[in-house]
Amino acid sequence: MTEPAAPVKLDLAGDVAELTRALCDIPSVSGDELLIADSIQEALQAYPHLEVIRDGNCVIARTNLGRAERVVIAGHIDTVPIADNLPTWLSPDGTMLHGRGTVDMKGGVAVALALAAQVEAPSRDITYVFYDCEEVEATRNGLGRLSRTRPELLQADFAVLGEPTSAVVEGGCQGTMRIEVETTGTAAHSARSWMGSNAIHKAGAVLDILNEYQAREIEVDGLVYREGLNAVGISGGIAGNVIPDRCTVLVNYRFAPDKTLDEAEAHLRSLFGEYAVKVTDASPAARPGLNAPVAAEFVRAVGGTPGPKFGWTDVALFSTLGIPAVNFGPGNPSLAHKDDEQCPVSEIAACLSALRRWLTA
Known part of the structure; x- marks a missing residue:
């Protein structure tokens, strides 16, 4: 039986870009987060101003x-599968972490x-959540x-999720729903195809319905969301x-936060009414919530125009x-999951500076 690997030593008081590299270089594909969770837990336990709690491969410090x-300040510690893009490396000029x-x-x-680690007496109590x-x-x-x-560990007045936003505030999120649209026919030998129905x-x-679909742009609480409806798989x-x-088309619908899950499903069934439709996965959208006083204060403190x-x-x-919540973190979200994933070092530093400013104001 293989012994668990010893936790990796993480320097939480040092350079935040180097800390990012150290975290990235711990392989942590979804389902394999034990080592990184152990490393995070050990690092946080060195700070007496924090209460550290472990729940599976989630680490909470507050x-x-x-x-x-x-x-709440939260972030997930897993990644999509590695594609020959670890260990990390810096660009020759030191500005881009790959x-x-x-x-x-x-x-x-x-x-x-x-x-x-570094903000011992913040102006608000903080619950940090690192999850799998x-x-x-x-x-x-x-x-x-x-x-x-x-x-009880998630009770809060406001939450910041450190998802990549190129260091600007992004409010709310699209909902997502996947459905299977099934067409049926009659089986036959291909040499006598006229005896069947393909x-x-x-x-x-x-596919014609999908090609002709006009994605809507919808304003919700002052932010404009663009929807999308696309085939993402086909089998038969x-x-x-x-x-x-039989043939099944897998369709993904990304919808604006003006819709509930029930309303999104009803919209899809109205589009594909003559076919059998099965919902296989769904997650709700979130309204921006930027009108909450604590959210407005956050935006003022970190600066920039929310999107x-x-x-x-x-x-x-x-x-x-x-709980009102926003996305705010380093990295261009369009590069997430790409083989050439890369993040400007300056954005990591900028996010740290902005959040420190907010928490010490």
Whole structure:
């Protein structure tokens, strides 16, 4: 039996870009977060101003200073699979950090860890949450598990999720829903195709609906979200000489936070009404919540003009808990999950500076 690896020593008081590199260089693909969770826990336990709690591969650290407000600063510690892009490396001029996790989202995690260690007496009590399995199905999400089994650990007036936003505030998030649209036909020998009905050919009409679909732009609480409806997979057929009697098109709908899950599903069923539709996965959208006083104060403190979050993040979970939440972290989100994932060192430093300014104001 293989012995568990010893925790990696993390310097939370040093350079935040180097801390980002150290975190990235601990392989932590979803489901394999034990080593990075152990390393984070050991590093945080060195700071007596923090109460450190372990729940599975989630690590929670919090201050208990009796402040009037409590905020959550959260980030997931897992990544999508490695693609020959670890260990990390710096560009020759030292301005760009390359490698898996630099964008999504070890830079945001490094910023939160540095804050946890270095800001001993924040103006608000803080709960730092470092959680597992964000990049896989929602049933495994560590933050979701905490919300079900330890909801008291997430109680707060406001939350900041360190997802990549190029160091600007992004409010809310799109919802996401995946459905299977099935076409049916009649199986037959391909030499006598006229005796059957080809379900794959019928899928062309489903693709026509998708090609003709006009994605809406919707303003919600002052931010404009663009929706999207796309085929992301197709399957059908059982052999090279059989006319297929079934074909399934997998469709992903990204919807604005003006819709509930029920409304998103109703919209899809109205589009594909003549076909069998099965919902296979769904996560709700989150409204921006920037009109909450604590959120407005956060925006003033960190600066910049807020924009919408294109994509789904765990701000949606905070929204379901009644906690206003925003995305704010280093890295261009369009580079997340790419083989050439890379993050400007300056953005990591800028996020740390902005959040420190907010927490010490």
